[in-house]
Amino acid sequence: MKLPRYTAPALLAAVLAVGATLAYQSVNSRETAPAVEYVLLDGSKLSSQQWQGKVMLVNFWATSxxxxxxEMPQIVATHEKFKSRGFDTVAVAMSYDPPAFxxxxxxxxxxPFGVAIDNTGSIAKSFGKVQLTPTTLLINKRGEIVKRYVGEPDFAALHGLVEKLLAET
Known part of the structure; x- marks a missing residue:
């Protein structure tokens, strides 16, 4: 049985359309930030629920x-630049970092931002078993992880992305 001439191109077009749809969905589906609770150095107890409606920078780091x-001065500068526009930062010290340090x-x-000590490692585990420092996550106003940086970010590109996220409704 011979198929009509247009069958192969139509089949190819259908396969490409499905592939494009899947690619679009994977680009636009973002991982939701986990629900976490943490205690800041000043003793205040917070949770990721308080991040709703803000663009958040979560920086996993260690004094060692x-x-x-x-990179910390650039994290500070980023925080200072955007904090008045609905941006916040939390620095999460790794479990092996001595609290006094x-x-x-x-x-x-x-x-100028909250510093938490992840003494049990539960926050790092919640964010995908963070082990390497620095690991920095950028979270949008809807609580979705937009970008994960392992190592020092390109701060100019990070600032551009923060601007874009702050402009979103």
């Missing part, structure tokens, strides 16, 4: 991580 220490670092550098 030279890249983390080097974290507190000293945050105080001596006057970190």
């Amino acid at each position: 991580c030279t890249t983390c220490v080097r 974290v507190a000293n670092f945050a105080e001596s550098r006057k970190l």
Whole structure:
């Protein structure tokens, strides 16, 4: 049995359409940030529910991580640049980081955002078993993880993405 001439092109077009649809969905479906509770150095208890409606930068770091220490002034500058527009930052110290070191670092550098110590490792585990530092996540106003950076981000590109996310409704 011979198929009509247009069958092969029609079949190819259908396969391409399905592929394009799947690619579009994967690009536009984002992982939702996990629900987490944490305690800041000042003793206040917070949760990720309080991030709703904000663009959040979650930075996993350690005082023993030279890249983390080097990038922290840029994390601070990013926070200061966007905080008045619905942007917030939380720095999550890894479970192996001595709390006294974290507190000293945050105080001596006057970190202007919340610093949590993930003493049980549960926050890092909730965000996909974060083990490498620095790992930074950018979360949109709907609570979706938009970008995951392992290592120091390109801060110019990060700022551009933050601008875009802040403009979203």
